[in-house]
Structure formats: structure tokens, C-alpha cells
Amino acid sequence: MPVIIHADKCDGCHGSQNPPCVRMCPGDLLMKDPKTGKILMRDPAECWDCLPCVKVCPQEAIEFKLSYQLGFHTAKLLPHIHDTRDFITWELRDTKGNTDKFTIRTKILPVELDEKIEGVTAVDFSI
Amino acid sequence: MEQNTIETDVLIIGGGTAGCLAAVELRERFPGINVTIMEKAHIDRSGCLAGGMNAINAYLNPGETPESFVKYVRFDSCGIIREDLVMSMAELFEYCVKKVEKWGLPILCDDKGNYIPRGRWNIKINGESLKPIIAKAAKNAGAKVLNWVVATNYIVVDGRVTGAIGLSIRNGNLFVIKAKATIIATGGAAGIYKPNNAHDAQHKTWYCPYNTGAGYAMGIRAGAEMTSFEMRYIGLRVKDTIAPTGTIALGVGAPQINSKGEKFMAVKYANIGGDGAPTPYRSHGPLQEIKEGRGPVYLDTRHITPQQARDLKSAFLDMYPSMVLYWAANEIDPSKEPVEVQTTEPYIVGGHTQSGYWVDINRKTSIEGLYAAGDVSGGAPYKFVSGCWAEGVIAAKAAGEYIQKASFADIPQEIIKEERERVFQPLLNHTHKKEGIKSYDMEVRLQKIMEEYAGGAATFYEVNEERLLVAKRRLSTLPEQFQYLMAEDLHELMKAHEVIDRFYVAQTLVEHMLYRKETRWPGYCTRTDFTERDDDNWLKFVNSRRDPATGNVKVFTRPYEQVVPGDRYKPR
Secondary structure, three states: OOEEEOOOOOOOOOOOOOOHHHHHOOOOOEEEOOOOOOEEEOOHHHOOOOOHHHHHOOOOOEEEOOOOOOOOOOOEEEEEEOOOOOEEEEEEEOOOOOEEEEEEEOOOOOOOOOOOOOOOOOOOOOO | OOEEEEEEEEEEEOOOHHHHHHHHHHHHHOOOOOEEEEOOOOHHHOHHHOOOEEEEOOOOOOOOOHHHHHHHHHHHOOOOOOHHHHHHHHOOHHHHHHHHHHOOOOEOEOOOOOEOEOOOOOEEEEEOOHHHHHHHHHHHOOOEEEOOEEEEEEEEEOOEEEEEEEEEOOOOOEEEEEEEEEEEOOOOEOOOOOOOOOHHHOOOOOOOOOOEOHHHHHHHHHOOOEEOOOOOEOOEEEOOOOOEOHHHHOOOOOOEEOOOOOOHHHHHOHHHOHHHOOHHHHHHHHHHHHHOOOOOEEEOOOOOOHHHHHHHHHHHHOOOOHHHHHHHHOOOOOOOOOEEEEEOOOEEOOOOOOOEEOOOOOOEOOOEOEEEOHHHEOOOOOOHHHHHHHHHHHHHHHHHHHHHHOOOOOOOHHHHHHHHHHHHHHHHHHHOOOOOEEHHHHHHHHHHHHHHHOOOHHHOOEEOHHHHHHHHHHHHOOHHHHHHEEOOOHHHHHHHHHHHHHHHHHHHHHHHHHHOOOOOOOOOOEEOOOOOOOHHHHOEEEEEEEOOOOOOEEEEEEEOOOOOOOOOOOOO
């Protein structure tokens, strides 16, 4: 189960048709549930563990989990983007609760909460 | 399911490493031309670079030249590469790296402002956001981006590629793109073989699992000439996470050791460079240790300081964050215990190895109007990120010049109708409640054939004539089954076409492996019936072309030409 979406934190980026996490998934695995307005993972087995969805979520509602066959429960890796967008701090916790932090230079580009899809007039979820 | 018809001067299929740079180059060099990028995901984070990169691995550090790079790549690829192609990309490394740095990529520098090397051809970057940076440059340059449009086939009119057809996985529209020139830049192919991990970690692969060989398959179906599929890429990676090992081996100078603590590469492969032996040998060596009962095999990191261990983790966070969580979740401290390694599933790529379209110096393929760049383009290994950029630039220049005297073609309606029927059949099978096959089940079937008969990990990647002939026979019956593929939504429809595309890659691969009767690259393609390298008979490229009319694959050879003088088996 590579990423999980915390439903209590996910607000579906409000009325966004194409929220950032949906756009950032290279595998077309995240979708907005038309009923709840929150994000769903299509199939955890298809996830590449690449983390763009985790990093881009404005609510930090998406958490990366290693598949259990690869690593024990309770270890965590949580990225936090600085407001200045030129650093990312990764908060790491092992299975015993020991924590560590890594702050690394980057260049995060601003991301809109929604984006129109070129050439597509309407998104039809019923197809 | 409607049709969108678009006319564009140049169509770029695949908005990744090569595609983005091609788009920028076209718009800068040929002002006013229309450039359209067809992208199966969203350009901001699609393809191999989605997770980021922590190094540029093909760069000429001080003292190196395009010639010295060609010599090294020739050595690393066991004496055979397209030297003309490798030379032409090396000449553009500086241009491309400087360009992307200007767009905002943080490159690590010392106090004097010089890039910090990590090995002979590598420089360190903070490339977590590398993909959005180059995507933004392509958009800023004025390229039109069609996100979530999956390319399904070229439009070939009178032997010329005049555009392509794609499927929107957002609304099910068929996109018919008419183009004067087309650049294919869809990357290589993962998922041809059984992946290293199973169940909910089946996509915990090194190569992007969403690169499913679409560009190869479209070319194969259209009768393009392909080269060197038999040079599969089987990389040495960190066990379980399948994370790249260069970050460790080059980053902190960690040699390979076996379970007895012996530095087997340094001892047994001393004559070809020890731990610096050609890449296939760095997979072959540990495989032999495991086969002969001296596994597990490790990269010995026990000499590194706690600070170096932190730096190592930082480097992985820029590219492969799951590595760091894995260590925390398994209580592994790489400064106290060595890092266990394993070899990957075989991938078909043109950027590490050299499988892909047979191209000329301008990256023009064997079909008029079609250019290839990046992992999908053959003959030029060791591209990595910067070589793909360079090929995007080269292909862009050539395509931009070609369109000056090319026009749009009239596309016969039958072509579109036929493709529409082919593309939507799995969806219609579901709508009509027919009995059928899920794409995943066919994927597993394909992977089972390849794993068991065409040299998968379980057989130490070894092949022989008899087993390959079984693979060939079993594969030959798969296309009849395509008509039964089922897709209940557009995501599944994409996956149905991914498995069809993978079939064409696998079929071509088996033909190539059968044809080369030597072991040129131990580890990548070890033939147990022809165990030695044979320069007298096989210092040449194995190429193929599938006849679109009959479906028969013809395999033949092309000569190797040495451009840079010197011993082909020496790194300098």
C-alpha cells in the first residue's frame, strides 16, 4: 500500500476538477471520487513509490507507506515544503520512534489547485 | 467518444526527458512553428524523472572530451556502440546542462563555483523538482501539451509518418494528430519480465513502470528498423527497493563483497577494471557469486562515517525517497552494515543499454518523417538524463529543418476507422458483457513466458536456442487473444494497450536474442550455448524489421564502425 490518503485531511482541493495530486501521478492512479469529493487510489499495486503526489498535496493528506513485505509498520517519511519553496524538509521516523530531519535545497514550482485539460471539453466519469 | 483532429508542424510523442528539450529547441530555433506534445500522463511529473534525480551521470568533467567519453562508453558496452551517435550527444552535454541550470535546476558547486563531480562522468544535483522544471520550460516555450493522451499508433501514409493517433484517458476521445514531422520520445519498456517484487509491490521497479514500450511497439508495427534489443538492461540495485546503486558505489566508494567478505569484483575481474568493470559485468559478477553459493552480495559501506551516511540518505531523498524509509523501517544503518544488492528484471531501454530505433546521425529513423530521441532511440547507450536531452535537441533540429519542405498529408478515413475499432475494442467487449481477459492476466501470462523461457531472473538471465524457441512459439499465439481483452474504464483501456505494446517488444526481443550467437554482454544476455564473445563473427549490430503486411520479423545485421581509435576494451 504505497500511498494512503487520509480522508480527514483531504479536502479534494475544493471544487478542483484536476487536483494537483491527480495531475502529478505518472501512473494515472489517483482520482477524485465524484460522491465524496475526496481522492481515491485506484490500485495500490500499481504505485511506483515516486512521491510527487505526497509532496504536492497542500493539506499533507497523502502519506507514503512501504509495502509491508518491504518494511515494518510505524516507520514514516514525511516531506514538508518550505513556504519559500527552495527547501524541502524530510521528517524520518523509524519503527522505534527515533526521528531525524533532512533539509535539502530544491526549486519547487508553484502549482495551481486546478487545471483545464487541453482538448477535453468535459470530464465524464461514467465512461 | 468523439474525435479531436489537430494539425501541428511537429508532434512530439512523450513529454519526458527528451521530449521537453526537443520542444524547447524547436520553438527557439524555428520561431513560429507549432509544436504539440502528446503525453500519456501529466507533463509536470510524467515518466522516468517523476521522483527526481540526484546526479547528471553523463557529463564531461574537467579533462574529459567527447572522444574520451566515446572510449569509455564503448568499453562499458563491451566493444560495440554507434560511436557517431554517442559522440554527437557528448558534444551537447554542456549546452543541455547549462540550459537546464538556467531554468532553475540546483547543481552542487564547490567554493569556486565548479560543479562537484561524483565519478568520472557525473555531477551532483538537487534534482527533486527536475521534471517540473523542464516541463515548465517546454510550456513556456509555447509547446501545446495534450496531457493524458496515450499514443496508440502512427499514421503512415505512402511510407511516411504523418502524425499519430492517441486515446484520451480523461474523456475517451480519439485524438488524430496530423503532423509534418513526428519525434518519438516515449522511453523504454518495463514489465516485459516478471518484476522483482510481487503483490502490492509489483511496481516497486527501478525503471518507470508506466514506460511500457509504446514507442517501440508503434515503430515495430509500422515496420521501422530496430536495433540491439538483445542488449537487455539488468542493473545492480539495492535489494527490495530496487534503488540505484551508483549513489552508493560512486557516492561513497563502496566495493561489492560476497557473504564471505571477499571483494570478488576486485579479485576476479581485475583485468577488466574490478569494481569499475563494464556495467554488465557488475551484474554478472554478483550473479555468479550467488549462483555458486556465496550470496548474499553487498556493497560494503561499513567504512563510511555517520555524516556520510546522512549525505547518502539526503542524496536518495532527491531521487528515490523510499530507500530512506526502507532503512528506517528495517533498522538498517548503512554505516554499520553493508547494503545488500540484487539484479533487476530485464528492461528494454536505449539510454543505459542501446535498444531502440535504428537512427542516422540526426536521429531520423528508417521511416520518413519520424525521428527518435531518448530511451526509445537505439545505438547510443549511457545517455541517462543529459544524453536524452541531447538527443531531444538533435532530433528537434532535424525535424525542424525537415518540415520546411514537408506538408500535411491527406489521411485516408480507413486508417482512422481501423484504429478506432482496434483502440476501443476492449471497452466494447466490456460494454457488450463478453467473456474476456483482464489486461493484468495477459501481462502475467506474457511475463511468465519471458521469465521462464527468455532468460528471467530465476534462471540467472541465461538463455539458449531451445528455450528461446519455446518462448517464440508461446508468444506467437498471444496476438490472437488480443480480441478478448476487456477494459471496464479508460484506465483499464490504457492498460490493455500497454500489454499489447509489451507483446511487440517481447517478440522483437526474443528474435534478437535468438539471432546473436555469442555472449557479448554477460549478465545482460548470457547464452549458455554460445558462452564467449566472438568478435570475428559478431562485431556488428543485430537489427530487425517487422513486415506490417505479413507480421513476419526479419532479422539481419549492420556493420559496426570504429570512429575513435584505440583498444575497444579499454576505458581510456
